[in-house]
Amino acid sequence: MTTDGGVVPVEPPDAPSDGGGGLFEQSQAASAAPAAGETGLASKLPFTLNGYVRGDVFVGKVQDQNAAEMKANYGEMSLQLRTVKSAYGDGFADARIRYGLQGAAQGTFIDLREAYVNTYLGPFDLRLGKQIIVWGRADALNPTNNLTPVDFRIRSPLEDDIRLGNVGARAFLRLSPVRLEGVWLPTYLPTELPPVGLPPLVSFAPPRFPSADLRNGLVAGRAHLELASFEMSVSYLRGYAPLPGLTLSDLRFSVTDPAVFVSRTAYDQQVIGLDFSTALGEVATIRGEAAYRRPFDYQNRPWAARPDLQYALGADHNFGSFNVIAQYLGRYVFDWQKEPGTNRSNSDLEGILRDPTREMDFRDSVTEAVNDELAQVNQILFSQTAQVQHIATLRFEWLLAHDTLSLSSLCLLNFTTQEWLVTPRIGWRASDTMTAYIGAQVFAGPNDTLFGLIDQTLSAGYAELRFTY
């Protein structure tokens, strides 16, 4: 019976199928192929194209002034290509073309974000190509996630948009309930930082990143245990950390153009990790994650982080359509000492650098002063400005108007360093294709912290219109 009073006839019984049917997989393959009956070029293509077009504007504060400026504004197109699924695998690519202002740069940015092929051979899955890999079951901050980098220069309402893909292989061997995972990323790709203002006279020299030698590749393994009521994994990683430190590259003694050249310099490390999640009845989901990170030869490499242990424990619960994730994170830095920086003033150092006749006598002392300053900056970059840190995060999302309106935010507070972050956002799904976002990303912290370093550069309000196809 339909609600208009008509009677729907009952069909005669179907002959049951004996086999696995295949409809579930076939329908996924079909969704990546032109619709049945479609004629013309679309029906001949063994792939589908999805993606989006969006326009964004980010407005923030001018550094050290009481004025507003554009932090980013751009139009962007994303093309996501999915091949038809075959018996042995499929392919995926995501290319983005963006024109606009990004930090200090204005122009066209083209990014082949991901391009990989999956192959499925019984219990063995392999993904080869440029790909983004995310590890860790905690929310927001993942101590075990040290594989593919991020680009903080990319401004977007969505956290995933700042992730960068790297070329490599990722493989799984399924021996249920255990699943083994291996990752190999042979070439290094660094995390990119926002254009933080450098002190006077300081410029970037070419970075010191590892060569394409096979010995410099990142290798990682993870063993998952996946049970109905509980899942966990243990992991090991050896390779170059995505976020490099800074080293002194050169000094230029010159009357007219003195300079200090610093280079972003990568360091390699080992990371042992663990994570888990389970449910507490119908009350909450509990998640935990921990990682011990040990850079190689850190005592002789001031551009490397100190060994540390990071751990997170959180819970999430739904109050109707209101979801909350609350989490505690801790950090303990081994072999820690406070880096005080140099006690020589910038004007003092500048005076020496502007006098080439003093180079022979003062080069070593200037080098030492700059290295002391870089040690402090590196400590800030690696968020190791205190030996023990206590951090809390709270993420919430409230779905309204039949899931078309979303009010959400991530809030982070570091009780030890007084850094904090809040990212309120309103998202409205006007239709299945059109979404609008307005929100803000606000960073704050004392001057000798990472958030204090980037707050004026990154803090901004934004608006976005996105059409998805």
Place this chain on the structure above:
Amino acid sequence: MTKHRFAVIALALLSPGGVAQAHAETAPAPREIMEKVTLTRKLDGSEAVVKMTVMDDKKQARERDITMATKLYDGGKTEKRIYRFLSPADVQGTSVLVFDYESKADDVWIFLPALRKTRRIVSSQKTQSFMGSEFSYGDLNIPAIDDFDYKLMNQEPFGGEACYVIEVTPKSKEIAESEGYSKKTYWVSKDKFAVMRGLFYDKDGKLLKELVTGNIKLLDAKNKRYRPMHMEMINKQNGRKSVFDSSKVTFAPNTKDEYFTTAYLERS
């Protein structure tokens, strides 16, 4: 038997309650009817493609294409289900895995492409809307028989089928809160033990939603298992309507076990 006593019995039989009483004597117990309904919903395995249409009070529609697979384990006490959204583009790849147990809380995981990982979630939110539709998660789950009291109200036809009309009430306030309904009334086909119609009442006892099913398909002839290919849920208080149309369904007892793993969820 005296004339007087015969008259009393005749009057009792002729009254609506009396007729029902007479028919009820030949009908199974209402709990038994609902147990058969629960059993009928359980297929050893199935695979389907479903279109979900959500219509607002202005008749503007949003469509979701979903593919799903189900399979019974533990002698029928556990049903595992996986749903994967095929369209539209902004939800494509979102997948949900559910282990639905008879006697304990479900285990549920969701894979969101934007997160790039699988997240375990709690299953408690039975009252929560499924993807913005008028179906709640509780409406789509197999209910726990022991949580409710059952009463046979009537027997009348609906949708071309002779039906038992069963009133279902939660046994406790906590169950009512968890379900979001103070009472439900089902029209159950006598022949197929499939729900043809449902009325759902809110906590104040007012009619909240109406469920109408159609195109009841026999999927497992050996065990007489039926499934409706068409389900409409109409919200009587706000005028919104949601429809599930199963364009393709197969009875698939040998559907692959690997579908019901978190590893498969992440294979988007």
